[in-house]
Amino acid sequence: MRRLLNPLIAPxxxxxxxxxxNSTWSxxxxxxxxxxxxxxxxxxxxxxxxxxxxxxGFVPGQHIxxxxxxxxxxxxxxxxxxxxxxxxxxxxxxxxxxxxxRMSTHLIGHTQVGDVLELGPAFGEMTxxxxxxxxxxxxxxxxxxxxxxxxxRAWAAACMPxxxxxxxxARTQAELCFAAELRELAAREPRFHLHLxxxxxxxxxxxxxxxERGGRLDADWLQQRVPELAAHTVYAxxxxxxxxxxxxxxxxxxxxxxxxxxxxxxxVDDVAGTVRVELRASGRTLELPAGQSLLAALEAQxxxxxxxxxxxxxxxxxxxxxxxxxxxxxTGDRDAExxxxxxxxxxxxxxxxxxxx
Amino acid sequence: xxxxxxxxPLSSEELDRxxxxxxxxxxxxxxxxxxxxxxxxxxIVKAVRYTEAAGRALLFAGLFPPAWxxxxxxxxxxxxxxxxxxxxxxxxxxxxxxNDPTLNGKTYEWDIVGTSxxxxxxxxxxHHTYTNIRGLDDDxxxxxxxxxxxxxxxxxxxxxxLFAVIFALLFEWGVAIQDVRLGRWLKxxxxxxxxxxxxAPVGRKIRRQIIKDYVAFPLLAxxxxxxxxxxxxxxxxxxxxxxxxxxxxxxxxxxVETFPKSVLRNESRGHWYLRQxxxxxxxxxxxxxxxxxxxxxxxxxxxxxxxxxxxxxxxxAPVVREICARYGQNYNTGSLPRQFGQVVWRILRHSxxxxxxxxxxxxxxxxxxxxxx
Numbered sequence: 001m002r003r004l005l006n007p008l009i010a011p012x013x014x015x016x017x018x019x020x021x022n023s024t025w026s027x028x029x030x031x032x033x034x035x036x037x038x039x040x041x042x043x044x045x046x047x048x049x050x051x052x053x054x055x056x057g058f059v060p061g062q063h064i065x066x067x068x069x070x071x072x073x074x075x076x077x078x079x080x081x082x083x084x085x086x087x088x089x090x091x092x093x094x095x096x097x098x099x100x101x102r103m104s105t106h107l108i109g110h111t112q113v114g115d116v117l118e119l120g121p122a123f124g125e126m127t128x129x130x131x132x133x134x135x136x137x138x139x140x141x142x143x144x145x146x147x148x149x150x151x152x153r154a155w156a157a158a159c160m161p162x163x164x165x166x167x168x169x170a171r172t173q174a175e176l177c178f179a180a181e182l183r184e185l186a187a188r189e190p191r192f193h194l195h196l197x198x199x200x201x202x203x204x205x206x207x208x209x210x211x212e213r214g215g216r217l218d219a220d221w222l223q224q225r226v227p228e229l230a231a232h233t234v235y236a237x238x239x240x241x242x243x244x245x246x247x248x249x250x251x252x253x254x255x256x257x258x259x260x261x262x263x264x265x266x267x268v269d270d271v272a273g274t275v276r277v278e279l280r281a282s283g284r285t286l287e288l289p290a291g292q293s294l295l296a297a298l299e300a301q302x303x304x305x306x307x308x309x310x311x312x313x314x315x316x317x318x319x320x321x322x323x324x325x326x327x328x329x330x331t332g333d334r335d336a337e338x339x340x341x342x343x344x345x346x347x348x349x350x351x352x353x354x355x356x357x
Numbered sequence: 358x359x360x361x362x363x364x365x366p367l368s369s370e371e372l373d374r375x376x377x378x379x380x381x382x383x384x385x386x387x388x389x390x391x392x393x394x395x396x397x398x399x400x401i402v403k404a405v406r407y408t409e410a411a412g413r414a415l416l417f418a419g420l421f422p423p424a425w426x427x428x429x430x431x432x433x434x435x436x437x438x439x440x441x442x443x444x445x446x447x448x449x450x451x452x453x454x455x456n457d458p459t460l461n462g463k464t465y466e467w468d469i470v471g472t473s474x475x476x477x478x479x480x481x482x483x484h485h486t487y488t489n490i491r492g493l494d495d496d497x498x499x500x501x502x503x504x505x506x507x508x509x510x511x512x513x514x515x516x517x518x519l520f521a522v523i524f525a526l527l528f529e530w531g532v533a534i535q536d537v538r539l540g541r542w543l544k545x546x547x548x549x550x551x552x553x554x555x556x557a558p559v560g561r562k563i564r565r566q567i568i569k570d571y572v573a574f575p576l577l578a579x580x581x582x583x584x585x586x587x588x589x590x591x592x593x594x595x596x597x598x599x600x601x602x603x604x605x606x607x608x609x610x611x612x613v614e615t616f617p618k619s620v621l622r623n624e625s626r627g628h629w630y631l632r633q634x635x636x637x638x639x640x641x642x643x644x645x646x647x648x649x650x651x652x653x654x655x656x657x658x659x660x661x662x663x664x665x666x667x668x669x670x671x672x673x674a675p676v677v678r679e680i681c682a683r684y685g686q687n688y689n690t691g692s693l694p695r696q697f698g699q700v701v702w703r704i705l706r707h708s709x710x711x712x713x714x715x716x717x718x719x720x721x722x723x724x725x726x727x728x729x730x
Contacts, residue, residue, distance in 0.1 A: 007568045008577070010466065012459045016406050029458075067456075072395025074456035281463075283482055302387075304454060 002027075023116045030055035030119045032091060034111055042174035043097040044143075045108045046082065050090055051119055058091065058122035060084050060150035061235075063260075065120030066093065070106045076120070076307075077103040080147035080237075082178070084154045091119070094177055096143040126235050126258055128154060133162040135231050137254070139217065139246045141169040141238030143262065148237060149178050156185055156192070165193040165226055169217060169242070171200040173208065186210055195225060217242075219249045229253045238262065275349040279303070279357040280322060293329060294344035294355075305357055310345045317345045320356030324349065365685030367631065367720055376627025378680050383662055386669050394666040395455050401442050401648075402460075408435035412592070413574060419584025429588040433595035439468045440600060441651025446667045448473055449481060469596075471533035472562045479536045485663050489608060489615045489636030496608065497615060499524070499531060500540065504609045504703050506711040517708035528597040533559055599649075602697055603640070607656035610638040611699040612689050620719070631719055633660035634681060639674070639690035646693070647671060657688065 005014065011027035018025035024033050032049035040046045058064060063078040083092035098104045111117075126147055132155070140148040145168055155164050170176045176196060186194035187209070196208075197215035215221065226232065229250060236246040236259040243261040251257045277294070278285045288297040295307055295317055307317035321342035327334050329346050342355070367375060408431045415428030446452070450462030458464060462481075466473050479495055487493035491507055498504045502521055503514045524531055537556050541547040570593065575586040614635045620628070640646065640654040647654050647670075655670035658677055662670070681688045691699075 007565065007573045013406065015459070016402065017410075069457075072392040072455055076456070283486070306456070 023114075024050075024052040026052060026054060028054055030121075031116050032119050034113050034115045034117065035090070037111070037113060040094050041177040041179070042172070043108075044094055044175070044177050046092055046094045047107065047111065048090055048092050049117065049119075050088075055089070055091075055119050056121055057085055057089065059127045060154035061127040061147045062122040062124040063147070064091065064093075064122050066103075067118040067120070068103065068106055068111070068115075070102060070110075074118075075103050075106070080124075080150060081122075082146050082149040082153075084150055084157055094143070094146050094149070096177075124260065126237065126260055127151075128158075131161075132158070134233065134255075135163045135228070136165065137226055137229070137232040137234045137250070138164070138166045139169075139234065139236040139238070139242075139250070140166065141217075141242040142171075144236070144238030144242065144260075145170075145177055146237075147260070148235070151235070152182070152185070152192075156189070160189060160191050163191050163193070165195070165232070167195045167197065167217060167222075167225070169197040169199060169215075169238070171198065173198055173201060173211070179208075183209055193225075217246065217249065222249055230255060233257075235259070275324075276352045277349060278352075278354045280354055281357055288349060290349050293346060293348055294326075294342075294353075296345075297348075298344070298357075303357075305344060307345055318343050322354040322356060324353035325351040326353065363685065363687045364635070367627075367684060369625070369720065371684060372625055372627030372631060372720060374627070375680065375684050376625065376630050379630050379661060379677070380626070382673060382676050382680075383665070386662070386665055386673055390454065390666055390669065394452070394668060397668050398443070398447070398452050398455075398460060398666070401438060405435050405439045405443055408432070408438065412588075413585075416574075416585045416588040417578050417581055419578075419581055419588055425584050425588055429591045429595070432588065432592035433599075436468055436592060436596040437599050437649060440596060441603070441653065442648055442667070443651075444468070444473075445651050445653075448476060449663050451664055451666045466562075468566075469529045469532070470563045470566045471529060471535070472558050474558060475536040476532070481663070485660065487621075488633055488660055489613070490618055490620060491615050492618055495535060499535065501531070502704065503707045505615050506707060506713045507615055508707070510707075510710045514708045518705055521704045525598055525601040526594055528601040529593065533563060602693075602700075603650045603653050605700045606640050606693065606696040607637055607653055607659075609700045609703055610689060610691070610696050611703070612687060613638055616719075628719065630661055631686070633657070634686060634688075635719070636660070637689070638696060639688075640693050640696050641690050642693060644671075657690075 014027045015025075015029065018027070024031040030051060032051035032055060034047050035050045036048040038046050038048075058081055061080070063080050065076050066079050067074050067076045069075075079093045079095065081091045082094045083090065093107075095104050095107045097108050124147070128151060136155075138148045138151060148166060148168070152164065152166060155161070166182070168176070168182070173179075176198075179196065182194055182196070186192050194210040195215075196211040197217065198211065198213045199216060201213045222229065230253055232254050233256040234246075234250045234254040236243050236250070236257070238246075238261070240261040243259045247257065247259055273290055274287045275290050276285060277288050277298075282303075284303070286298070286301050286303070288294070288301065292300075295305060295310065298305055305317055305319065310317075318341045325334055325336040326342060326347040327350050329348060334350060335342075335347075344355070344357075412428045412430075412432030412435055415424045415431065417428075419425035419428060444465065444467030447460050447465045448462050448467070452460040453462050462477075467476075484494050484496045489497065491497060491505075498508060501524060502517060503510060537552070537559060538547060539552075542549070542552045570589040571586060574589060575582045578585040616632060616636070620632060624632070634657055637656040637660045639657050640650065642654060652667035652670050653659060655667070655674055658670035658673050659667060661677065662673070665673075678688045678690075
């Protein structure tokens with residue numbers, strides 16, 4: 001069919017007519033229709049998506065770039081599915097309202113059942129290894145629960161191969177997602193240990209099991225609850241501040257530590273002044289401030305390169321760096337390798353650069 | 358000529374203010390670009406798709422002459438809309454801010470034998486950066502016509518009136534091979550292997566277009582092969598003639614100027630704007646003309662702001678015109694018959710030997726920045 005149609009019709013034209021018949025039919029683009037939505041907590045909604053056959057699926061703990069059209073502009077953000085892969089191929093995204101967040105406001109406030117979103121391929125290494133026995137500690141804060149929930153559900157579905165501890169920090173009881181399901185699992189399954197920490201509610205303990213009010217993840221607290229940290233593999237996910245402190249507390253003491261942060265790290269501004277950045281493909285040369293991420297600096301000049309997550313994990317903004325030295329704002333590592341791929345959202349220029357943009 | 362005499366040479370300070378006023382207009386317009394423009398370009402996509410489908414469907418009934426005529430006209434209309442208001446403008450990146458991969462300037466491929474890739478180089482880069490600079494802008498006569506007296510005359514140009522007509526009929530093919538540099542190969546400056554390498558993507562695009570319009574759709578019509586084939590040929594020719602006429606009116610009217618390479622020396626922003634103004638001409642008319650010409654009827658605004666959605670040019674034009682008037686600059690516009698008449702005259706006149714007229718100057722400060730009327 002595709003081979004037959006190929007000389008007659010371009011993919012865009014095929015998609016135009018196919019979408020008149022079925023809004024998720026496409027030549028090659030992974031599209032998904034919202035088939036249900038339900039409130040998950042205060043300010044959080046779960047969207048159930050039915051992808052078309054071009055979506056290649058995901059593994060629990062991974063992220064997917066989700067694209068929606070907002071006021072004529074296609075906006076892309078990363079979300080972790082909270083369900084586990086099943087025969088119906090559905091994807092559940094739990095979206096938390098971010099103050100001033102363009103995508104979360106749109107997904108929570110404006111999308112309806114029947115709307116279509118575009119999906120990217122799933123990515124990320126915070127997944128279960130093939131032999132997931134041993135002891136595991138998952139540290140989640142805010143929407144950091146989303147990949148963890150998929151991991152917990154996958155663990156439960158696989159009949160609990162090892163010991164699993166989940167420490168989930170939220171601001172208030174009302175903002176906890178999946179609380180009932182998690183408590184039920186903890187009550188039923190002795191090898192699942194649950195700690196729900198509420199940072200903004202310091203009133204007396206009101207009887208909800210596994211919940212601590214006014215609690216905060218620190219070294220002493222963790223030492224008490226998870227005394228054998230050195231025997232654990234730790235996954236952490238949440239805002240940058242949370243992930244930083246999790247890394248300080250557990251990074252060196254755990255058997256293995258892997259973290260993913262949501263918000264971009266603060267800029268390391270030790271290089272004042274500007275650099276000359278040549279954009280080879282568009283034939284432009286710009287003076288950019290060295291202290292900023294290249295993406296932000298380019299956008300301030302009216303150049304809008306492709307990008308997605310803006311935090312260095314989705315690779316959408318990656319472009320060829322032909323020459324020059326850059327610094328990764330996440331790690332502080334400098335890179336002087338020519339002809340390498342560069343993610344401009346998390347790298348700043350340390351020298352004049354030539355980019356394949 | 359007469360109108361060009363109105364052009365007052367500007368000082369550097371005046372040029373800076375001239376540029377600043379146009380930059381301010383640009384910023385005001387950029388701030389407005391959004392949802393409305395997105396919906397507009399999607400409507401254009403819709404119009405392209407529906408007219409193409411209707412045209413092709415009617416051509417399948419092409420044994421019935423009125424259906425053949427209407428089908429051919431609709432298919433030609435679809436191709437014109439697709440090439441001009443959609444393709445040309447999208448390839449400029451005017452809608453890149455939408456982040457829509459189907460409307461992305463770097464990846465859009467249009468319904469014409471030339472590749473978008475070559476167009477991005479010859480048009481977006483060379484023509485728009487070096488507009489009307491002799492030796493840098495290949496669009497000056499497209500390397501085959503003598504439009505300006507500054508181009509060297511050769512006896513071959515005596516056949517130019519005939520050649521111009523053939524070029525118009527085959528315009529898409531001329532655009533397709535513009536960047537293949539056959540001339541360099543003929544002169545022995547490029548190897549056959551290099552030529553084949555440069556031609557490969559063009560060849561693939563040509564094959565695809567030929568198979569689509571002249572093999573696949575006619576075959577699909579079965580016994581009505583011939584009416585579909587002829588309808589497709591005529592639709593492509595109609596598109597060629599229309600685009601040729603619009604594009605030639607943009608830079609080859611009587612008062613348009615060309616420039617020596619020396620204008621690039623320390624060219625300021627204001628100077629760049631002025632060069633775009635002096636090298637371009639508009640076509641006056643209504644909304645239909647603007648849409649059908651891909652808003653190249655606003656060639657002046659397009660050259661000043663090539664990356665802004667073209668539908669915004671109509672609202673910018675009166676402001677640009679008013680700014681030009683205050684700085685004593687001719688705003689070159691006229692009806693389609695008037696502008697194209699001037700183009701035809703240039704083609705006829707410069708097929709014969711001709712000499713450059715007096716030199717007009719862009720600025721009072723830099724005598725080397727001379728332009729020739």
